[in-house]
Amino acid sequence: QKEVEQDPGPLSVxxxxxxxxxCTYSNSAFQYFMWYRQYSRKGPELLMYTxxxxxxxxxxxxxxxxxSSKYISLFIRDSQPSDSAxxxxxxxxxxxxxxxNLIFGKGTKLSVKP
Amino acid sequence: xxxxxxxxxxxxxxxxxxxxxxxxxxxxxNAMYWYKQSAKKPLELMFVYNFKEQTENNSVPSxxxxxxxxxxxxxxxxxxxxxxxxxxxxxxxxxELVSGGRLTGELFFGEGSRLTVL
Numbered sequence: 001q002k003e004v005e006q007d008p009g010p011l012s013v014x015x016x017x018x019x020x021x022x023c024t025y026s027n028s029a030f031q032y033f034m035w036y037r038q039y040s041r042k043g044p045e046l047l048m049y050t051x052x053x054x055x056x057x058x059x060x061x062x063x064x065x066x067x068s069s070k071y072i073s074l075f076i077r078d079s080q081p082s083d084s085a086x087x088x089x090x091x092x093x094x095x096x097x098x099x100x101n102l103i104f105g106k107g108t109k110l111s112v113k114p
Numbered sequence: 115x116x117x118x119x120x121x122x123x124x125x126x127x128x129x130x131x132x133x134x135x136x137x138x139x140x141x142x143x144n145a146m147y148w149y150k151q152s153a154k155k156p157l158e159l160m161f162v163y164n165f166k167e168q169t170e171n172n173s174v175p176s177x178x179x180x181x182x183x184x185x186x187x188x189x190x191x192x193x194x195x196x197x198x199x200x201x202x203x204x205x206x207x208x209x210e211l212v213s214g215g216r217l218t219g220e221l222f223f224g225e226g227s228r229l230t231v232l
Contacts (some may be wrong), residue, residue, distance in 0.1 A: 003213075008154055044203050072182075084172030088157065096131070102221070104157040 006079055006089055006105030015114050019076040023089035023105045026070065030103075033065050035074045038086045038107065047087070050075065068093040079112045086110070116140055120205050120224035127195065128232050135190040135227045137205030145210040146188040147221070148180060151202040163188065164210055196232045202226040 006023045013019055021035075031052055036044035048063040050072075051058045056063045062075040072091075076083055087109040118139045125131050139146060148160040163182040173232045178198075179191040188205055206221040 006156075007118065041225065043206070043225050044221075045223065046220045049220075102159075106154060106156050 003013075003103050004071040004089065004091060004105045007108055008106045010111060010112045012113060013079055015079060015081060015112055017079050017084070017112070019074075019079050019110060019112075021074040021076075021087050021089075021108050021110070023072050023091075024070055025072070025091060025103075026112040027093070027103075028067070028070065029093040032091040033063070033072050034102070035061075035063055036090060038088060040085070044088055079110075080113050082112045082113045084111050116128060118147075118202075118205055118207055118222050121172070122152055124228045124230075126230045126232065127192065128211050129184065129195060129197075131191045131195075134192065135205075135229075137188040137190075137224055139186055139205075139207040139222070141207055143209045143222070144185055145208050146182060146185075147202040147206040148178075148188065148190050148204060149210075149223075150205055151185035156177060156203035157204070171176070175181075175207075192229070195229075198232050200229055200230050200231045 004025045034049045035047045037047045038044040046101055048056060048058060048061055050063045052064050053065045053067045058075045064073040072089060074087060085105040086109045089105040090102045092101045092103065118137065131158045136164060142215045145162065147162050149182050150158045150160055160178065161180040177194050181189040181191060190203060204226045205224045
């Protein structure tokens, strides 16, 4: 079983829809969970970061972590065409240490149609 | 210039060529990374440099050779590559804490170098 599983999509939704992106993981030691957004022909950029279980909201974006189910989600409300990108989940065990310890999912390609 | 810049953005090379990818970060970070991104696969960490010292080499074939002359510059030297090495090569940087402490949490990526090996 891969450490981090993420459906690569593609996922296509109409403008204004609520988008749900998900990752599952197998390592219960993961404590730090991140979502990166990657536009076409660009590098990934950090979108949201959460520690342990719970929710975190930032504007139209909500990150949710359920450690008991080893499942994380990113919700996008009122999706816009500018949200069209690939979304990568990433996670790590340690509080400190190198960011090279991040384990990434494959990324889900999202397309929001006007 | 700001952030992390990579050159060239696109590179086509034959299997017998020698080429190099260059990365420069303008963020004052102390760690730099090379990642490989292939279609339908997760980002693969290749090399990590903390304070100019290579700290990780994730079983990368010797045809890839990194060089970090200072904390702002990182190179990836390429030699006798295979077609399966065609991918997007991403450079990233971060500010690593010397000991313990709160997670700083962010990798800053360049736009990548798209490599095609014929």
